Amino acid sequence: MYVSKLAFRTKKENPSDEFSPGAQLLVRAGFVEKNFSGVYTYLPLGLRVLKNVAALIRKEMDAIGGQELLMPALTPKAIWDISGRWEVLGDILYKLKDGQDKTLSLAPTHEDVLSAIMVHHLSGNDRLPIYLYQIQNKFRDEPRAKSGLIRTREFLMKDLYSFNASVDDLNKFYEIVKEAYVRIFKACEVKAYVTQASGGTFSKENSHEFMVESSAGEDRVLVCSECSFAKNMEVVNDEKQQGCDECKKSTMQEIKAVEVGNIFKLGTKFSEAFGLYTTNEEGDKVPVVMGSYGIGLGRIMGTIAEVSSDDHGLIWPTVLAPYHIYLVPLEKSGVDLGNVTEIAQRIYKDLQESGFDILYDDREKSAGEKFGDADILGIPLRLVVSEKTLKENSVEIKERKTGKITLVPVGLVTEFVGHFMVSGSQYVVN
RNA sequence: CGGGCUGUAGUGUAGUGGUAGCACGAGUCCUUCGGGAGGAUUUAGCUCCGGUUCGAAUCCGGGCAGCCCGACCA
Numbered sequence: 001m002y003v004s005k006l007a008f009r010t011k012k013e014n015p016s017d018e019f020s021p022g023a024q025l026l027v028r029a030g031f032v033e034k035n036f037s038g039v040y041t042y043l044p045l046g047l048r049v050l051k052n053v054a055a056l057i058r059k060e061m062d063a064i065g066g067q068e069l070l071m072p073a074l075t076p077k078a079i080w081d082i083s084g085r086w087e088v089l090g091d092i093l094y095k096l097k098d099g100q101d102k103t104l105s106l107a108p109t110h111e112d113v114l115s116a117i118m119v120h121h122l123s124g125n126d127r128l129p130i131y132l133y134q135i136q137n138k139f140r141d142e143p144r145a146k147s148g149l150i151r152t153r154e155f156l157m158k159d160l161y162s163f164n165a166s167v168d169d170l171n172k173f174y175e176i177v178k179e180a181y182v183r184i185f186k187a188c189e190v191k192a193y194v195t196q197a198s199g200g201t202f203s204k205e206n207s208h209e210f211m212v213e214s215s216a217g218e219d220r221v222l223v224c225s226e227c228s229f230a231k232n233m234e235v236v237n238d239e240k241q242q243g244c245d246e247c248k249k250s251t252m253q254e255i256k257a258v259e260v261g262n263i264f265k266l267g268t269k270f271s272e273a274f275g276l277y278t279t280n281e282e283g284d285k286v287p288v289v290m291g292s293y294g295i296g297l298g299r300i301m302g303t304i305a306e307v308s309s310d311d312h313g314l315i316w317p318t319v320l321a322p323y324h325i326y327l328v329p330l331e332k333s334g335v336d337l338g339n340v341t342e343i344a345q346r347i348y349k350d351l352q353e354s355g356f357d358i359l360y361d362d363r364e365k366s367a368g369e370k371f372g373d374a375d376i377l378g379i380p381l382r383l384v385v386s387e388k389t390l391k392e393n394s395v396e397i398k399e400r401k402t403g404k405i406t407l408v409p410v411g412l413v414t415e416f417v418g419h420f421m422v423s424g425s426q427y428v429v430n
Numbered sequence: 431c432g433g434g435c436u437g438u439a440g441u442g443u444a445g446u447g448g449u450a451g452c453a454c455g456a457g458u459c460c461u462u463c464g465g466g467a468g469g470a471u472u473u474a475g476c477u478c479c480g481g482u483u484c485g486a487a488u489c490c491g492g493g494c495a496g497c498c499c500g501a502c503c504a
Contacts, residue, residue, distance in 0.1 A: 012454060012466070013442045017496050037496065085504090091431095092503075109504045143431070143502055151503080159504095218503075264504080294504080312465095332463055368465035375465090386464065396464095 001323070003361040003373070006030070008043050010373050020216040022305030023148020025314050029376045031301075031322075038145025038153035045377065046301070048322035048357075050156065053297045054135050056187055056319055057158045060180045064173075066133045066160055071113050073137055077103040079112050083273045094139045106139035111266065111292055114161050115274035122163065122276055122288065129169055133160035135297065147216040149302025150258055156298050162291040165278050167267075170289045174265055177293050181210055181261050188300060189317035190307060192260060193230035195221050196245075199264060206235065207264040210295075211257035214306045219257050226251040258303045266290040313376030315401050318421055323357040325417065326374035330367050330386035344385040347395065347413055354414050356421070375400070381420060383413070 008030035015027045017034065026032045031046030042050050058068065077095075080086035086093070086105075094106040107113060114132060122130075138157045145151055160177065164170040178194065185192035192210040199207050209232060211221050220233040229246035233254065243250050268287035271277070276288040301320075308315045318324070329344035348360050359379065361370045374382045384396040394407045397416060408416045 009455080011441060016436085016442070019497060034496090089504075111504080138504095140503080144500095146498090259503095262504085292504080328464090330464060364463095366463065366465080366467060368467080371465050373466090384464075388464075 001357075001359050003359055003370075004363050006044070006359075008033075008045070010376055018148055020147040020150070020306060021309065022216060022302055022307075023150075025309055025376070026148060026302070026305050029314055029378070031305075031314075032149065038142060038151070040149060040152060040298070042298075045322045049301050049316065049320050050297055052320045052322075053188075053300050054156075054158075056184060057135065057295060057297070060184050061133050061158070061160060064131070064176050064180050065129075066131045068134060069132055070134050070136060071107075071110050071117075073106050073139060075105050075107045075113055077105060079116050080105060082116070083112050083270060085112060092140050092142070094141050108138055108140040109292075109294075110134070110136075110159055111161065111270050111290070112274075115270045115276060115290075118163065118276055118288075119274055122278065128163060128165045128278055128288070129173065130163040131160065131173070132163075133158060133293075146218065147302070148305070149298045150216050150306070151218065152298060155296055158295045158297060160293040162293070163271075163276070164289045164291070165280065165286075167289050170265060170267075170291050174263060174291055177263055177291070178208060181263065181293075181295070184295070185210060185212075185260065187317070187319050188304060190260075190300075190304060193221060193223055193228065193257065195223075195257075196229075196231040196235060197262065198232070198235050207262060209259045210261035212260050212303050212307060213255045214258050214303060215256055216303075216306045217256045217258035219259055221255055221257045222252045223255055224249070224251050225253060258299065258306070260300050260303055261295040262293070264292045266292050309378070312372070314378030316378040316380065318380050321378065321380050323359045323377075323379050324421060325351060325356055325358045325381045325383055326377065326379040327351075327358055327360045327383045327385070328367070328370045328374065329361070330370075330384060330388075332387075340385055340387060340390065343390065343410060347383065347385065347410070350414055351417060354418065356417060381417060 010030055011028045014024040018024045018027055026046065027034070029045070030043055031049065033041045033043055035041055061068070077086055080089070089108060092108055096104050098104055135156060135158045137154055139154050142151060142153050145153055162170065162173050164173060182194065190212050192212050195209045195211045197207050197209040211219060211230060221230050222233060222236060223230040224244035224247060226249045227244060227247040229244050231245065244252050268289060270290055271287040277285050278288050280286050304316070304320065305314055316322070327344060327348055329340050331340040348358055351358055361373070363370070378400060380400050382398045382400065389396050389407065392407060394409050395413050396405060397408050398405045406416070
């Protein structure tokens, strides 16, 4: 992609209507545009990141037996009445009437919608377990949107639902999902605490939240610096709790954190309400045991912007970066003695053929401006081709995250980049 | 939903009663060419409604919008 063709440019100044540093960077770099409070457009660069997050999550969900489907956001009130959640969810539900005066809601979550579907398709236990997920927009009438993408009213979420024949099976799958989530956040290169939390209105049993430390977060979490055990302050009964539940040492500290994912054991609440039954080994009719597992994709993006940046801009993990490489040809216009453009173009094509996504800065701008854009966009590698580097028959390669600069012979560029993409991330999305 | 703050060119800002200025951006031309370079020229604005006043970006009331704190948050 030629930088001169990008539909949106970077800005030098922070927007006046964003407060959190991550949101300011995302706007300045041209990843998102705020339409109104709590509602954002993902611009082309931002959408590429969002799609990469989705690809990462799909890979992990498919790997644990998840099957993707896509449910509607538009739902009739009747569905929510079955579980009583029209009342429970209350004001957070966006409610509307259609032209025939039918009451509808834009779904904030899909336990109810999927349960209503599964009633028609679960008979006997021959097909259990069943794991279904989707990546779809959710709507929640948040009384107060906050911190850019961290808390929005319309947001893309991956929601996985499990249907098991027994509590034992649910418990096993719950652990499997937990491990998949750990892998996902590791690939995102964020430290996510697996945090004990309350089951909310869903269940009496505890759930787990995946918490990333950030001042833009809205939750308070106690974390143990010794063993990494963490629990949400909302489940701390004794205000004076000092010792860690896990290792018993007095090393718990309170942090602010963003909840980037959570997992719930739903039990039989929804299966009983909707009539999802199976037959156990004794031949008895028993309710299906369910679980619910969510990850906010935009929230992940917003959180990374909060926690991964420096004075020059964003720093994306390799698997999520909108482009792998920012290629800067530097030449004196009209005096291209060293064939800078020709060689830069050849490298551009070679790298593209090797499967890398590249931004080629073809603009007639000063070097500083191009470097500045490479930095603020947070592209993992910056390649510079100039008369200076070509004297060494080389290309300068700078790693965004570490600032490390290497002069690489022109013929070895593809190899160097390929090595970086594998070793630099520990995780590769196909 | 309570409390606080704020709305001025595309963006960021100055302007507290007397006809709105700067910077960035964008366009054209020239110079420059490894960290947002320089010059010339062009471009474009007071959130809306009402009130006070000879006169309102400025004061008052209301609406709308945004941000922060709190409440809320499957």
